Amino acid sequence: MPPLAPPLSFNPAGIELDRRQGLTRQLYEALRQRVLDGRLVSGTRLPASRDLAAALSISRNSVVRAYDQLYAEGFIQGRVGDGTYVAQLAEKLSTKLSTGLSTGLSPTLSTIHANPPGISPRKVIHSPALGRLETNHLPLPPTGPPRAFRVGVPAFDLFPFDVWAKLNAAFWRKPDLQQLCYGDPAGDERLRGLIAAYLRSSRGLQCSAEQIVITSGAQQGISLCAQLLVAPGDRVALENPGYRAAGHAFAIAGAKLEGVAVDAEGIDCQALNALHDCRLAYVTPSHQYPTGVVMSLPRRLELLAWAERTGGWIIEDDYDGEYRYSGAPLAPLAALDRSGRVLYVGTFGKVAFPALRLGYLVLPHGWVDAFTRRRAVDVRHSEVSTQAVMAEFMAAGHFQRHIRRMRRAALSRRNALLAGWPADVPGMGSLPGVAAGLHLTVRVEGLAREAQLLAQAHGAGVEINGLSSYWLPDASPTGNPRAGLVLGFAAVPEAAIAQALARLRRAWQVG
Numbered sequence: 165m166p167p168l169a170p171p172l173s174f175n176p177a178g179i180e181l182d183r184r185q186g187l188t189r190q191l192y193e194a195l196r197q198r199v200l201d202g203r204l205v206s207g208t209r210l211p212a213s214r215d216l217a218a219a220l221s222i223s224r225n226s227v228v229r230a231y232d233q234l235y236a237e238g239f240i241q242g243r244v245g246d247g248t249y250v251a252q253l254a255e256k257l258s259t260k261l262s263t264g265l266s267t268g269l270s271p272t273l274s275t276i277h278a279n280p281p282g283i284s285p286r287k288v289i290h291s292p293a294l295g296r297l298e299t300n301h302l303p304l305p306p307t308g309p310p311r312a313f314r315v316g317v318p319a320f321d322l323f324p325f326d327v328w329a330k331l332n333a334a335f336w337r338k339p340d341l342q343q344l345c346y347g348d349p350a351g352d353e354r355l356r357g358l359i360a361a362y363l364r365s366s367r368g369l370q371c372s373a374e375q376i377v378i379t380s381g382a383q384q385g386i387s388l389c390a391q392l393l394v395a396p397g398d399r400v401a402l403e404n405p406g407y408r409a410a411g412h413a414f415a416i417a418g419a420k421l422e423g424v425a426v427d428a429e430g431i432d433c434q435a436l437n438a439l440h441d442c443r444l445a446y447v448t449p450s451h452q453y454p455t456g457v458v459m460s461l462p463r464r465l466e467l468l469a470w471a472e473r474t475g476g477w478i479i480e481d482d483y484d485g486e487y488r489y490s491g492a493p494l495a496p497l498a499a500l501d502r503s504g505r506v507l508y509v510g511t512f513g514k515v516a517f518p519a520l521r522l523g524y525l526v527l528p529h530g531w532v533d534a535f536t537r538r539r540a541v542d543v544r545h546s547e548v549s550t551q552a553v554m555a556e557f558m559a560a561g562h563f564q565r566h567i568r569r570m571r572r573a574a575l576s577r578r579n580a581l582l583a584g585w586p587a588d589v590p591g592m593g594s595l596p597g598v599a600a601g602l603h604l605t606v607r608v609e610g611l612a613r614e615a616q617l618l619a620q621a622h623g624a625g626v627e628i629n630g631l632s633s634y635w636l637p638d639a640s641p642t643g644n645p646r647a648g649l650v651l652g653f654a655a656v657p658e659a660a661i662a663q664a665l666a667r668l669r670r671a672w673q674v675g
Contacts, residue, residue: 179220186365187222191230193368199239199250200500208250210240232491238461253462305518306627310655312664313581314627315454315603316483317655319573320517327562331553343548349540350532351378351524352551358558359510359524366564367485368495369508371526377535378546379523382483382511386410386446388525388535389479389507390417393444401445403431405634405645407453407481410446419444423636426452430459433466444477445470449497450485451601454634454650458600464497471505481509486567488600489575504528512554514602515567522550573654574602580658581651584665586674592617592649603652605631614647617672624671626664 181190198204210216213231217224231248234240241251310317350356356373363369379385386409394400396418402411404423411421422439425432431447447467449459459467471478480497488494498508508526516522527535557563578598585595593607608614614630621628631648653661 181220181222187226188229188233189365189368191220191222191226192233195230195234196237196239196368196495199253204250206250206252210248210250212247229491236488236491237494251461253465311625311627312656312661313651313653314655315629315650315652316514317518317652318484318514318516318602319570319577319654319657321657322569322573323517324562324566328553328557331556331560332549335549335552335556339549343552346544347546347548347551348536349544350536351376351546352548352555355551355555355558356524358555360526362558362563363510363526367493367499369499369526371498371508374532375527375529377525377527377532377539378551379525379539380546381513381521381523382481382509383409383413383523384539385509385511385523385525386479386481387413387416388539389444389477389509390414390419392534392538393477393507394419398444399439399442401431401436401439401442402636403447403452404636405454405631406446406636407448408634408636410479410481411636414444414446421636426455426457428457429463430457431463431467433463433470436467436470442474442476444479446479446481447497448481448483450482450494451487453481453483454603454629454631455605456596456598456601456603458494459497464500467497468500468503468505472503476505478506479509480506483509483511484514484601485510486515487571487574487602489571489578490599494600498526507531515563515570520550522546522554577656577658577661578604578653580661581653581665584662586665586669586672589617589672589674598653602654603650606649606651607631608647608649611645611647614649617649620671621668624667626668626671 179191179194181187181194195204195210210231211219213224213227217227220227231240235242238251239253240248242248305316306314310320353373355378356376359376360371360373363371377385377388379388390400390413394414394417398419399422400414400419401422401424402414403426405426406423415421422442424435424439424445430449430452431445436442436445445467447459449464449467451458467478470476478497478501482496485496486493496508498506505528507528509523510526511523512520513523525535554563581604582595582598591609591613593609595606596604598604608617608631611632614632618628618630629650631650632645634650635645656664
């Protein structure tokens with residue numbers, strides 16, 4: 165039997181780092197790009213952090229942080245007692261997705277399709293899918309002051325309202341008269357540029373201001389995608405369970421909704437591939453809503469390959485992607501997209517406060533004009549002062565500081581929930597690990613038990629959602645909806661969490 169071939173080794177020659185910029189981010193991006201374009205193949209052994217630091221003349225901490233991010237995103241893996249290696253990714257996917265890496269930007273729309281499908285106004289009179297959703301009653305978001313354990317609400321009690329008030333007052337004290345006329349339907353130019361800079365530096369998403377359209381929150385972004393990409397009768401794949409309001413937007417556009425199961429790695433791409441003539445997939449890869457699954461790197465590559473092979477589109481809703489509790493936030497799916505197939509939906513509502521109603525779309529090149537014109541029909545343009553104040557808030561450094569504060573607060577509130585959660589509740593599973601996001605899901609044995617636990621919690625004044633309510637009606641390939649409890653943990657401070665947990669123990673009659 166021949167001896168096993170030694171692992172390939174990595175030569176750091178060619179990695180050039182600008183010492184005026186963040187070394188960790190540069191090293192992470194250099195290694196990540198080499199994995200995606202095939203220069204670092206699966207199984208290649210990477211140098212020890214100390215050795216790579218010496219070879220590049222940088223601190224070991226910079227290398228460790230870069231390695232940690234690559235570990236978190238699935239690009240590299242450790243072998244106990246044997247070092248660090250490039251993860252076993254499908255080489256054909258890695259090579260296929262490497263197209264255009266040298267530019268760092270997706271190709272223009274004209275290079276993908278001479279006549280892009282779906283970008284045209286449509287009037288939808290009737291949708292059977294919409295009727296199905298309405299029959300099952302799509303609930304509106306809860307109103308009123310936040311309470312434990314409301315889902316989708318950040319720790320906005322910590323928002324620096326005094327700073328925001330000063331910036332707002334400064335805008336109105338001596339307003340630029342040009343800004344008080346009709347604004348650009350795509351959004352404030354300065355804000356779009358600052359969002360692009362933030363996404364490049366903090367999220368690894370290479371984009372420009374010309375690719376961004378400001379929206380009135382994430383939901384309007386999803387609705388615009390539905391209006392411009394979906395024709396009546398088109399099949400749209402939705403995570404199941406998933407965000408019901410997204411399904412509602414696609415149903416209004418006349419789509420035929422197809423629920424696709426979610427497993428431990430994210431949306432089931434094998435089931436997605438089995439759908440015929442599916443035009444669009446809506447996903448929440450950074451922290452799946454509501455299961456909390458983080459989509460794995462192989463699954464992300466598989467999903468992108470599906471879009472490229474079928475000529476389909478992916479709408480990535482990165483609603484709480486800034487929240488990760490070990491290391492930096494994961495790069496969005498759109499950061500891997502080199503074929504212009506991903507439309508990225510972002511929002512300020514999860515890092516500021518929901519009433520702000522300020523979000524954005526990052527679109528493939530050449531798409532902004534169509535989306536801008538469609539948006540102008542509905543609302544003409546976004547409220548000017550809010551955009552201007554947010555731009556100043558970001559430019560002055562308040563935004564990044566606030567995000568760091570929000571992450572610390574969400575982590576502390578998550579820990580309060582995990583530490584005080586009632587143990588050994590009959591018919592309820594154990595709490596999951598929570599590495600990201602603003603909510604968690606606990607499995608429950610059966611829909612009847614779910615209903616009982618929810619009724620007791622609501623009777624005690626505790627707000628919890630049932631996992632079964634997130635299922636798409638009549639569209640689950642896996643049969644009946646699974647039962648569970650969905651809890652947000654960031655909406656209220658630790659003391660209020662402790663009080664709510666005490667009420668739950670009494671309601672559920674556990675010690």
